Amino acid sequence: MSTIDLTPDQAGVRTPARHRGTGLEKKRSLTGWIFLLPAALLICWMNFYPMIQAFLLSLQSGKGAKLTWAHPAWYNYARLFKDPQFLQTLKTTFIYLVIQVPIMLILALILATLLNSKTLRFKGLFRTAIFLPCAVSLVSYSFVFRTLFSTDGPVNDALMGLHLISSPVNWLANAGTARFVIILGLLWRWTGYNMVFYLAGLQNIDYSTFEAARIDGAGPVKTFIYVTIPQLKPMILLTAIMSTNGTLQLFDESWNLTQGGPANMSMSMSHYLYQLSFQNNPNIGYGSAVSYAILIMVAILALIQMRVGDRRD
Amino acid sequence: MIVVTSLVVENATVVRPLGPAPASRGVPRWLRKAPTYIFLTIVAVASVYPLYFMVVGATNTSPDVLGSRLLPGGNLFANFRALVAAQDLGGALWHSSLNAVLTTIAALAVCSIAGYGFEVFHSKGKDRVMSLLLLAMMIPFAATMIPLFRMFAQFGLLNSTFAVILPAISTPFLILLFRQSARSFPHEVLEAARIDGLSEFWIFVRIFVPTMRSTYAAAAVITFMNAWNNFLWPRVILVANRYQTMPMLISNFRAGYVIDYGVLMLAVLIASLPTMIVFLVLQRSFANGITGAIK
Numbered sequence: 079m080s081t082i083d084l085t086p087d088q089a090g091v092r093t094p095a096r097h098r099g100t101g102l103e104k105k106r107s108l109t110g111w112i113f114l115l116p117a118a119l120l121i122c123w124m125n126f127y128p129m130i131q132a133f134l135l136s137l138q139s140g141k142g143a144k145l146t147w148a149h150p151a152w153y154n155y156a157r158l159f160k161d162p163q164f165l166q167t168l169k170t171t172f173i174y175l176v177i178q179v180p181i182m183l184i185l186a187l188i189l190a191t192l193l194n195s196k197t198l199r200f201k202g203l204f205r206t207a208i209f210l211p212c213a214v215s216l217v218s219y220s221f222v223f224r225t226l227f228s229t230d231g232p233v234n235d236a237l238m239g240l241h242l243i244s245s246p247v248n249w250l251a252n253a254g255t256a257r258f259v260i261i262l263g264l265l266w267r268w269t270g271y272n273m274v275f276y277l278a279g280l281q282n283i284d285y286s287t288f289e290a291a292r293i294d295g296a297g298p299v300k301t302f303i304y305v306t307i308p309q310l311k312p313m314i315l316l317t318a319i320m321s322t323n324g325t326l327q328l329f330d331e332s333w334n335l336t337q338g339g340p341a342n343m344s345m346s347m348s349h350y351l352y353q354l355s356f357q358n359n360p361n362i363g364y365g366s367a368v369s370y371a372i373l374i375m376v377a378i379l380a381l382i383q384m385r386v387g388d389r390r391d
Numbered sequence: 392m393i394v395v396t397s398l399v400v401e402n403a404t405v406v407r408p409l410g411p412a413p414a415s416r417g418v419p420r421w422l423r424k425a426p427t428y429i430f431l432t433i434v435a436v437a438s439v440y441p442l443y444f445m446v447v448g449a450t451n452t453s454p455d456v457l458g459s460r461l462l463p464g465g466n467l468f469a470n471f472r473a474l475v476a477a478q479d480l481g482g483a484l485w486h487s488s489l490n491a492v493l494t495t496i497a498a499l500a501v502c503s504i505a506g507y508g509f510e511v512f513h514s515k516g517k518d519r520v521m522s523l524l525l526l527a528m529m530i531p532f533a534a535t536m537i538p539l540f541r542m543f544a545q546f547g548l549l550n551s552t553f554a555v556i557l558p559a560i561s562t563p564f565l566i567l568l569f570r571q572s573a574r575s576f577p578h579e580v581l582e583a584a585r586i587d588g589l590s591e592f593w594i595f596v597r598i599f600v601p602t603m604r605s606t607y608a609a610a611a612v613i614t615f616m617n618a619w620n621n622f623l624w625p626r627v628i629l630v631a632n633r634y635q636t637m638p639m640l641i642s643n644f645r646a647g648y649v650i651d652y653g654v655l656m657l658a659v660l661i662a663s664l665p666t667m668i669v670f671l672v673l674q675r676s677f678a679n680g681i682t683g684a685i686k
Contacts (some may be wrong), residue, residue, distance in 0.1 A: 110512020117505030118520060119559035124529040124539070130537035158571045189434060192427055206674065207435035213670040215620030217638035218486050222441050223647075225448070225456065232444070232459030270438060278682040308419040320443060327531045330622045334642055346621070350535050355537050356627060366537055373534040380529055 081229055086196035129373070136366035141359050154367035164368060166342060167350040170257065174346070175325045178261045185316060186269050192308055196285065205277070210268035214329035216267065223263045224250070224335050239373050253343035256336045260344055268324075271319045279313035280306070315387040326372055347372055395521055411456070417617025445663070448656030456652035470657040474557060478617055480661070482633065483640040486552075487619055488665070494556040494618035503607065506569025507595055511581065521570070528563040532624070540627050556630045559618055564683070572606040572680070608673045616666045630645050637662040 083097060136155070139148040148154060158164050194203055211219065227249040228232050234246040249255045287309070292302040307314070329348040330339055336347035347368065355365030448456040452465035474480055509521050535558075543554040576599060584594045600607070622638040630633060635643075641658050644650055670677070 091601075095586075106512055106591065107514055109603050110508045110514070110517060113508025113512065113595070114505040114517065114520070114566075114593075117501045117561040117566055119526060120501065120557075120564065121524050121527050123533060124561065125530050128535035128538035131541075132534050135537060154672065169444050184506070185434075192431060197424075198427070204431045204435050206671075208438045209631050210667070210670075212443065213667040214445075214663045215622070215638050215666065217620070217622050217641050218445075218662050219441065220660050222653060223640055225655065226441065226444065228457065229481045232457070235459050258635070266438065266441065274678065274681065278678070283681050296415070297540050323529070323531065327533050329533075330638075333622075334645060337645060351533055351536075352627075356540075362537055369531075369534040369537060372531050374533050377529055 088282050096129065097253070098101070106276060132330060132366045132373075135363055136370050138363040138366075139361075140363060141361055145363060148363065151338050154364045156369075157364060158371055163346075164350060164371075167345050167347045168371075171326060171328060171347045173257060174261060174264065174328060175322060178264045178323045179318070179325060180322065181331055182265050182269050183314065185224060185265070186272035186317070187272045187276055187314070188306070188311070190280055190301075191302055193273070193277060194280040204272075209274055211269075212271045214267070217334050219267055220264060220331050220334035222247075223259060223266075227259050227319060237342060250336050253340060255271050256344040259333055260328075260331050264325070272321065275313055276310060279310045283309045311387060315383060318383050318387075319380050323376050323384065326376050363388070398595075417495050417497060431568050433435050440661075442595075445656050448653060449660045451653050453650075453652045453654075458485075458508075466532065466653055467592060469658070470651075470653045473654045474657055478643070478658070479635070480658075482635045483635055484661070485573070486629075487637040488636055489552055490555050491615050491618040491622075491665075493568070494559045495551065495614045497556065497560045497606060498562065498565060498614045499610055500581075502565035502605075502610070503569045503600070504595060506566045507573050508678070509566070509570045509598055510573035521566075524566065525563050532558075536624065536627060543628060545602040550629055550634045555625055556618070558624065559614075563664070564593060565614065568610055568680075569603075569606060572603055576602065605679040607680075608676030609678075612673050612677045615669050619666050 102310070102363075122360050135145070137148055137151045138145040139153060150156075163251075192198065193205055198204075209363065225231055228234075229246050229248050233249070237243045237245065247255060249259050281318055288301060291305045327348050328346040329352065331347040332344060332346040336344040338349055342350075346382070351365055351368045351372070354368060356362055406617065414471055442673055443461075444459075447461060449470060450467040451460055452469075453464045455464055455466075509517050510670070539558060543549060543551075548554040580598060581594060582597055585591075589597070598626070620638060621636075625636050626642075637658075641655075641662055644655050
């Protein structure tokens with residue numbers, strides 16, 4: 079509101095401001111630094127500093143609070159490759175990543191494209207319904223899915239009612255089905271979230287490009303592949319990196335939905351990290367090495383995705 | 392309202408001289424659109440069903456929940472009494488609210504002024520700092536969690552609200568969001584305010600903040616939801632059970648041998664209500680804020 083009061087002055091007095099000395103410029107630059115100082119300091123203190131510390135910790139060994147430098151220095155890292163439990167959680171996490179992220183992103187892209195249509199009715203209703211799962215916490219939905227997929231639960235009832243199965247499936251007691259339930263849960267929770275990013279991206283794309291494709295005789299599939307996807311590439315890259323990052327750090331679902339079971343077969347890397355670092359007899363040094371393994375994988379995958387994203391230009 | 396707007400758009404399409412795409416000539420319009428509506432309806436129902444199940448489950452007895460009863464029952468108050476008797480619901484709600492509200496206020500203040508600073512007082516040095524800060528987005532929380540825990544333990548800050556919220560205040564994502572939206576802030580307004588003698592800080596507070604309402608709404612939705620729903624870090628830092636948050640309270644159900652699913656669904660519902668309300672109230676501003684930020 080106050081912006082309107084200010085505009086009348088603007089035209090007449092504008093020029094003198096530009097001729098003010100460099101002292102003012104310097105003062106302004108300093109003001110800018112002061113404005114961003116709290117945020118920058120907090121990020122250094124809460125992100126970069128602990129990251130360096132975690133690396134130093136990963137070179138130490140010992141149980142509990144008594145830590146000594148490991149011999150050799152890379153001892154904890156060498157142990158990673160011989161730890162069947164770690165390798166198992168690594169494999170499980172990558173199964174989640176490779177299956178869930180592509181399905182989710184493609185589904186989100188299709189949904190966003192459909193909802194971007196100008197002639198579609200009930201758009202708001204569809205959008206809200208599909209995004210609504212994002213308002214539920216990971217812990218909450220984990221327990222809802224746990225209930226839905228319990229042996230005597232609604233999913234088994236429905237499948238038996240439809241005569242698709244003859245006896246109840248014990249979803250969470252079998253490695254394959256337990257992982258399937260986690261992947262289904264992730265899809266349910268995050269597809270709408272990614273869809274919102276694509277919808278936002280589509281709104282910034284000139285609608286006439288879609289119409290031009292239509293006039294040129296391109297069907298919806300061709301339009302989607304040759305018009306929508308290339309224009310949304312930066313957004314796809316962003317969501318791919320965010321989803322990869324999120325999946326590699328999966329914890330809440332592994333902890334609450336399957337509790338890592340059966341026999342740790344659905345346990346994620348972060349779940350294992352938590353177990354190592356904060357439960358029973360904490361081994362902080364080795365835990366830090368696991369956390370660095372996650373960090374390195376996040377960095378490598380982000381780098382690959384950025385490379386791939388750049389190349390197709 | 393939704394129907395009216397789309398009707399208007401539809402009329403416009405009919406008037407437009409473009410005509411239908413060649414591939415679909417001759418097929419009635421409603422039939423051509425039918426697969427889209429069917430697909431969207433299936434996805435929408437699949438998205439809402441678990442939530443409906445949760446809401447209805449909160450009012451039913453445990454056997455009814457498992458028996459997939461889809462109608463509301465009369466067990467809501469009994470479930471509530473059982474929940475309150477078994478768990479410190481008030482305490483968990485209070486801790487969750489306190490954490491989420493304080494995180495949101497602090498994060499919006501710190502990140503918006505930083506984003507504004509990066510854009511309005513733009514310089515090469517600041518650009519370099521920004522790209523450095525963006526790197527922090529790539530650091531998984533898993534990789535900082537152990538040293539953070541040790542640090543707060545050293546300061547004697549385990550179980551403190553301060554330790555819960557501090558790591559969540561400054562995020563590169565929010566700074567980026569505010570920097571992008573500051574781009575659309577008209578420079579003339581800024582100059583005019585300067586000439587009027589308003590100091591830089593007050594220009595930010597009295598002019599930038601009110602004009603960027605939708606960005607603040609989007610940032611508030613994201614931060615509040617993340618803070619309210621955060622589970623791993625509170626679990627790590629809140630060692631004593633009496634400081635537990637709502638997600639931690641729900642997670643404790645998994646320790647029980649016999650779970651009352653009606654009570655569980657009620658707890659899950661109560662934990663979800665605040666974020667759902669925040670989202671539904673701020674939904675439009677949220678979408679606008681995200682759209683404005685990525686232009």
